Ligand SMILES: Nc1nc2c(ncn2[C@@H]2O[C@H](COP(=O)(O)OP(=O)(O)OP(=O)(O)O)[C@@H](O)[C@H]2O)c(=O)[nH]1
Ligand SMILES: O=C([O-])CC(=O)C(=O)O
């Protein structure tokens with residue numbers, strides 16, 4: 001087909017006269033050769049049409065309308081279930097700018113390789129053009145993007161996860177800057193060839209060109225690989241923008257904690273994927289008089305306000321949450337959000353009455369269709385839902401959204417929490433002595449690998465600020481950026497930094513701390529530290545809560561367990577030193593002096609404590 005005959009490609013079919021956008025759409029259509037071009041408008045009519053088409057194609061199953069209104073289940077190809085970090089690239093012009101933590105290929109070479117892959121890659125399919133905005137549209141500097149994709153599942157998911165529609169097209173105007181985000185499943189259909197329910201390609205590339213602020217993704221239809229507004233734009237590309245412009249793009253939830261005196265505190269927290277951000281973002285405090293509201297569960301963009309405080313905005317519009325483990329007792333607010341409808345589930349199991357189920361959800365189903373489409377019973381030896389199965393649901397449906405979640409100004413952050421999944425060593429909560437000490441804590445966060453990415457679940461890896469898979473530039477420059485922000489700010493106005501660990505285990509492997517709603521006791525301690533109202537014990541690793549300083553009223557946990565959850569064991573920490581050393585060697589010569597100083601002082605304190 002010649003470009004002149006691709007339906008929908010003529011400028012009259014486009015809702016915009018943005019010259020660069022129109023030229024890019026033409027260039028990509030000519031390269032990828034789709035059957036037609038369609039502009040996504042994010043309307044209900046579009047949602048109804050695309051979901052109907054995908055149900056007919058076998059990609060989606062319509063769920064029980066009474067129990068899961070306007071909601072659908074997708075089952076992916078079993079080889080396309082999580083982010084593919086080994087196939088993710090930062091193609092900066094110079095290799096040193098991608099740094100030691102990223103895969104790098106020269107951008108010219110990568111563009112050539114991928115251009116070959118994209119040639120004809122949308123044949124037999126529709127090419128959708130989705131103008132979107134990350135963050136409130138009313139912001140002074142709205143962060144616009146346009147995703148081109150040949151996946152209708154991506155179009156539906158982008159409508160939930162980002163702001164789309166005519167207001168975005170209006171914001172683009174004729175010449176406003178936007179991030180180009182190109183996505184193809186890499187599964188062209190030759191004439192007469194039958195489609196499969198989840199087209200994708202075994203050869204995958206998730207590529208970023210940080211200087212050009214461009215994203216090229218090929219071969220995967222899943223999550224962060226394909227919904228390019230999320231990890232690709234709001235973290236990898238935005239972190240590079242933030243470095244250049246003096247702000248922060250972070251893998252953090254944002255929550256609002258309200259004390260019995262009705263004082264509100266905004267808290268941001270960075271935990272690696274599948275380590276508890278969504279759960280903490282929607283916490284239901286168990287301590288009387290305390291309430292929480294949420295503003296975001298995965299990404300925070302933070303910049304300084306005129307008053308010198310750090311303000312956070314959530315760039316997203318929906319939740320893409322881990323399903324297994326989510327239930328009415330661990331996270332009732334997530335349950336209510338998705339059960340309000342308009343939700344797309346991926347890789348969970350289906351019940352006999354056409355509703356969804358996953359490990360950890362209430363109920364005791366005797367028969368299911370598992371995520372691979374096979375019959376499942378409690379005797380089956382494989383899980384019914386994939387461990388990285390997800391729900392994609394509109395944030396506006398969350399019953400505890402803070403009214404200011406959509407405010408372009410953002411909210412002033414009082415505390416930043418870093419954390420990971422650690423069976424040993426790391427106490428329940430530790431306060432940093434200073435901003436620089438807090439940056440050291442963030443820089444050395446370690447976590448056991450989870451199912452959110454390919455790899456061996458359980459191995460410990462260092463994950464600075466939970467950003468290891470999401471940095472758009474050199475990790476050493478990133479850590480320097482954090483240190484410099486502190487140097488240039490009035491430290492008394494900066495958030496206080498804390499290191500938390502909900503996952504410490506006893507000798508018998510059980511969790512020492514009950515977690516979830518009970519984490520409100522830790523949040524209360526943090527707020528009281530900010531207010532100077534409670535104590536802690538000065539240890540070599542920082543100021544750790546004591547059982548006496550924590551509110552444990554009504555908590556059904558033994559004193560011994562609480563003490564063990566809070567313990568600083570010098571031998572365990574001395575064990576940690578070589579692995580931090582190895583990590584810092586890997587970061588290399590750009591490691592900030594301030595972080596080296598903190599490491600030296602930690603070693604001295606531990607040795608003095610021996
Ligand atoms: N033991 C324990 N497990 C928790 C706690 N909070 C969350 N989890 C479990 O951790 C897993 C992931 O939690 P999420 O809140 O979805 O993680 P996330 O950080 O939002 O994950 P991404 O969406 O991948 O970034 C789930 O299986 C939860 O049940 C906690 O306080 N204690
Ligand atoms: O990006 C994804 O696929 C899901 C996610 O939030 C993460 O892995 O942190």
Ligand SMILES: [Mn+2]
Nearest residue numbers: 272273274298
């Ligand atoms: Mn995440």
